[in-house]
Amino acid sequence: MAKPTPLSGFPEWLPDGRIVEQHVLDTLRHTFELHGFAGIETRAVEPLDQLLRKGETSKEVYLLSRLQEENSQIPDKQLGLHFDLTVPFARYVLENAGKLAFPLRRYQIQKVWRGERPQDGRFREFIQADIDVVGAGELPYHFEVEVPLVIAEALGSLAGIGLPPVRILVNNRRVAEGFYRGIGLDDVEGVLRQIDKLDKIGPEKVSGLLVAECGATEDQAKACLALASISGSDVGVIAEVRALAESHGAVTELLETGLGELEALIAAASERAPGVVVADLKIARGLDYYTGSVYETVLVGHEQLGSVCSGGRYDTLASDGRNTYPGVGLSIGVSRLVSRLLSAELVRATRSVPSAVLVAVSSEEERAVSDAVATALRARDIPVEVAPSAAKFGKQIKYADRRGIPFVWFPGTAGEDGVVGADQVKDIRSGEQVDADAATWEPSDEDRWPQVVPVP
Amino acid sequence: MAKPTPLSGFPEWLPDGRIVEQHVLDTLRHTFELHGFAGIETRAVEPLDQLLRKGETSKEVYLLSRLQEENSQIPDKQLGLHFDLTVPFARYVLENAGKLAFPLRRYQIQKVWRGERPQDGRFREFIQADIDVVGAGELPYHFEVEVPLVIAEALGSLAGIGLPPVRILVNNRRVAEGFYRGIGLDDVEGVLRQIDKLDKIGPEKVSGLLVAECGATEDQAKACLALASISGSDVGVIAEVRALAESHGAVTELLETGLGELEALIAAASERAPGVVVADLKIARGLDYYTGSVYETVLVGHEQLGSVCSGGRYDTLASDGRNTYPGVGLSIGVSRLVSRLLSAELVRATRSVPSAVLVAVSSEEERAVSDAVATALRARDIPVEVAPSAAKFGKQIKYADRRGIPFVWFPGTAGEDGVVGADQVKDIRSGEQVDADAATWEPSDEDRWPQVVPVP
Incomplete structure (x- = not known):
């Protein structure tokens, strides 16, 4: 049509x-x-x-x-x-x-x-x-x-x-x-x-x-x-x-x-x-x-x-x-x-979607790992979505950026020694990326849900 | 019609x-x-x-x-x-x-x-x-x-x-x-x-x-x-x-x-x-x-x-x-x-109205006193209404009861000595009535807003 x-x-x-x-x-x-x-x-x-x-x-x-x-x-x-x-x-x-x-x-x-x-x-x-x-x-x-x-x-x-x-x-x-x-x-x-x-x-x-x-x-x-x-x-x-x-x-x-x-x-x-x-x-x-x-x-x-x-x-x-x-x-x-x-x-509105966090997906085989992170965050009332595809991380960050989602979460991956590294979360506004635990990490009150603010 | x-x-x-x-x-x-x-x-x-x-x-x-x-x-x-x-x-x-x-x-x-x-x-x-x-x-x-x-x-x-x-x-x-x-x-x-x-x-x-x-x-x-x-x-x-x-x-x-x-x-x-x-x-x-x-x-x-x-x-x-x-x-x-x-x-629903508290009115001349109590409670996110008329307190309590409002608030009144007594709040389910201060009193989380509960 x-x-x-x-x-x-x-x-x-x-x-x-x-x-x-x-x-x-x-x-x-x-x-x-x-x-x-x-x-x-x-x-x-x-x-x-x-x-x-x-x-x-x-x-x-x-x-x-x-x-x-x-x-x-x-x-x-x-x-x-x-x-x-x-x-x-x-x-x-x-x-x-x-x-x-x-x-x-x-x-x-x-x-x-x-x-x-x-x-x-x-x-x-x-x-x-x-x-x-x-x-x-x-x-x-x-x-x-x-x-x-x-x-x-x-x-x-x-x-x-x-x-x-x-x-x-x-x-x-x-x-x-x-x-x-x-x-x-x-x-x-x-x-x-x-x-x-x-x-x-x-x-x-x-x-x-x-x-x-x-x-x-x-x-x-x-x-x-x-x-x-x-x-x-x-x-x-x-x-x-x-x-x-x-x-x-x-x-x-x-x-x-x-x-x-x-x-x-x-x-x-x-x-x-x-x-x-x-x-x-x-x-x-x-x-x-x-x-x-x-x-x-x-x-x-x-x-x-x-x-x-x-x-x-x-x-x-x-x-x-x-x-x-x-x-x-x-x-x-x-x-x-x-x-x-x-x-x-x-x-x-500070963003166009409810999500505060986009959980990145490293490969479709490991989507369940990202799903588990999302579930842990949601259990503490943090709105989250999981990346739609295991594209390059740059593309996944762009997905978040386009919607105003402030954080991208990277589940830890196994290194060459087989040891799984810590999860990391990136504030894509500042670029700051730190280790994080889905069981305890919290966004600020302003970042948790979309805010409605005056245009200066 | x-x-x-x-x-x-x-x-x-x-x-x-x-x-x-x-x-x-x-x-x-x-x-x-x-x-x-x-x-x-x-x-x-x-x-x-x-x-x-x-x-x-x-x-x-x-x-x-x-x-x-x-x-x-x-x-x-x-x-x-x-x-x-x-x-x-x-x-x-x-x-x-x-x-x-x-x-x-x-x-x-x-x-x-x-x-x-x-x-x-x-x-x-x-x-x-x-x-x-x-x-x-x-x-x-x-x-x-x-x-x-x-x-x-x-x-x-x-x-x-x-x-x-x-x-x-x-x-x-x-x-x-x-x-x-x-x-x-x-x-x-x-x-x-x-x-x-x-x-x-x-x-x-x-x-x-x-x-x-x-x-x-x-x-x-x-x-x-x-x-x-x-x-x-x-x-x-x-x-x-x-x-x-x-x-x-x-x-x-x-x-x-x-x-x-x-x-x-x-x-x-x-x-x-x-x-x-x-x-x-x-x-x-x-x-x-x-x-x-x-x-x-x-x-x-x-x-x-x-x-x-x-x-x-x-x-x-x-x-x-x-x-x-x-x-x-x-x-x-x-x-x-x-x-x-x-x-x-x-x-x-545990009640048919949002109000957790009905503020009683002792006389129409003193309605402003009751309004002030309501304002103080609402400032701390407690839903309140003020009694529609300065009827006998029994009738005001009945007003609350009919709607399931759990608390009735009585603003302090001046005694014969001119001294204003403390406010009191009555839980009309238990009948318990205690001194209370509108600047600090809080209902329980269950009583603050109407709850939706299973019928046993």
């Missing part, structure tokens, strides 16, 4: 890129588990009616059909690939509610699919890493403080490999709605829709749209823009919003509730993750379906990449008529992060 | 089941990496022509279409979900051949999809864990010995959690073909097809079919059945096959080549994984497309589950006209294994 070409929007990495991705996934998982989140995995498919339950017909869902369907007597229910992990999680919660303990802290790291036009950082198949806390009937506000701090820690623990710092931008539906209603604008969704365009079209045009589309006066529009211009990572922002509201006689109970929540989040964050969480009153996306806090996350210096982690609080993640399950969660766009780390050459 | 019901053939686990599955996946991955296999992941979809390249129209492929396709001006290439990891790996090798180093040792752990009728141990979505070694142009036989031994080690390292012992049954295309041709039967595929029915319909009917369908004489049919009856885990089987061939004057060069290979495999296996690898000359499945060794694996005591790990050697895994890539590999049916481990209650 002809050489296949990549499918646009379906990213794949070479083995060294996969080492970076795997490191990111392992790090996220470890942080989530340290915080007591239990991992689950849901099937890749959901019934179509479930996927479109929230009227999200704009999502580019991939539908499934069976090649041999015509042979089947009972046609299958229409299935589609999930486009996020929230819809399947909500279904999982309802399906297993009787067997789950609430509040449920769960993480979920899986691929999702969207049939969108691919562009930079936007894929048709990509990995998401989600954490959510879901309650049965109720869910205290403090989880809205906790969840973004777990994300801050998870992404922060990738700083060591070269991930740029992140800013988690937060807003609160109650603050926005309370303010708009306070100044007399009741088309809250409409106002949010216009505010969401600020970055794209600028304040002047947004102001015009607020007047034309939402029935705002010039003064009301000005107040909305003033609110949207407030941001900051300390509790001073709360006073700023309150002062603005007071100047418009717009202090409502809803606004005060929202400000109290936002203040708790900012206060806790400025202590536990200083500088990471920033109140940004212009965040409007998602405020139409989130009911409390809302989060977006940018990579500092890569803001144009868009949000790498978004989420919020929903009073009704799921409901089966009898019970309602409120939740709060965030979703990391892992593929977007990893593809940027790789394409911008911010990080690299 | 109404309570959703499971989709037949799409298995999902509760959080404690997922801990078992994750442990299996981690163990396999660790063994593969210890042996120098590099992990890759390929996209879930392949162009349909690629999926059907080997004429496998009998495979129940899931095709994809986009919900909004009619709005799209350029129709997409027809895509389908991959039904195994070999086809996508072959495509990956060709696509990236210039950037990969051969022989390439790769593992790949991913979901695959088949639109088959679901039955016990047979799913529509399931996880496979594959290892393959692929050469450019050539691939020495010793990899056919190595690969099943890596699998033996990987599955053997799950014995500790309660996986029953495995038997890897091996055969060799050259032995079968050499023998059949030696006795004068040239319809090798036809004979293999009948031999494959032995377990289902028994020797008498197979014999009849060999005569009726493959033009065999009674004597030739008898010889085929005699060959199929040979099995054993020591090199004695080689002599047995040779003696049978000699008695029929059927020793061919091809047979001798095959016997030499099979002998090398059995000899190495009897030393490195005694009793695990068994030559079984009746294995016929896959011999039509594998060109050398062929492997099937059964769980001892669960043989009716079918093979949990199959594979073999193919002289042409992939070919782009200029280069040919021979390979040898095995694929573990992880979901089949895990579903049996769980449904037969062979293993269990």
